[in-house]
Amino acid sequence: MEYMSQEGYDKLVAELRHMESVELPQVREAIAEARDKGDLSENFEYHAAKREQGRLLSRIRFKQRVLENARVIDTSRLGTDSVQLLSKVDMTNLTTNGKMRWTIASPHEANLREGKISIKSPIAQALLNHKVGDVVEVTVPAGVMKLRIENIQL
Incomplete structure (x- = not known):
């Protein structure tokens, strides 16, 4: 499904x-x-x-x-208390102090130009079910990234 x-x-x-x-x-x-x-x-x-x-x-x-x-997905039933599918997540890369915003999308909707990453990607997997203020470590090909979740929206 x-x-x-x-x-x-x-x-x-x-x-x-x-x-x-x-x-x-x-x-x-x-x-x-x-x-x-x-x-x-x-x-x-x-x-x-x-x-x-x-x-x-x-x-x-x-x-x-x-x-x-x-x-x-019925977006009216989704909350913004934790990261989930269709969440727009504002975060800070604690290593570079860079800000970024990604929308967690299905693999068929993923499009980096539109700021949508697949829920199956390492970054999205690491962010799932975390809340605002949480620091998440993500293993990416370039090493380990530390991301702090600043805001979650729908």
Whole structure:
């Protein structure tokens, strides 16, 4: 079971619909055009279009499985007393004194550009269930980070 926000769920549904209604017909059209060009055994365009179709169908099946197992979290039932899925966490790196803010998201919603880290990441795992003021040690590839939780929001 995969828990996610309503926004993440809607985004996955939109991506799936786009793949099924726009990308798949384009690939099928490319296959038909390539097939019309003659001998399929040496037709590069045909083989490339077939590979693209296989890749696209694989992505569609993956997104369908994710959506089948997805559960949208009711944010009105979440609190801000401890870090959990969908929490926005303000923290200070005690080594560098740098400030950062991350939103704990499902793996399918994780996007560093948007400030969302996967709940399965080492930082999120270390922060889970901690409260404001707690100092958390996180083992990352660069060593051990000490983070102090400054604020938790939804």
